[in-house]
Amino acid sequence: MQTTPQEYQNDKAEEPLMPRRQHSRLAPISNQGGLHKLRWWLNLVFIIAAMAGMALWFTQMRDVATYLLIAAVGLKFIEATLRILKL
DSSP states (O other): OOOOHHHHHHHHHHSOOOOOOOOGGGOOGGGSOTTHHHHHHHHHHHHHHHHHHHHHHHTTOHHHHHHHHHHHHHHHHHHHHHHHHTO
């Protein structure tokens, strides 16, 4: 049995309305802590350094690439620490 659009609207009208929950993960950026911009910049530098490190790795400059990738991971650890501690 198929429901017609009219029957569907009637079914929806009978359902009780539940209040919407506020999700903290959807909070505005301004309420996410004072270091949000620093975290954003650390992520940007990490992505650029990781891409540059991979490019150097595949162009046979592996010693330089290793140091660059280690530094990029260090930046990511700092960013993750700030995120976990919610600073």
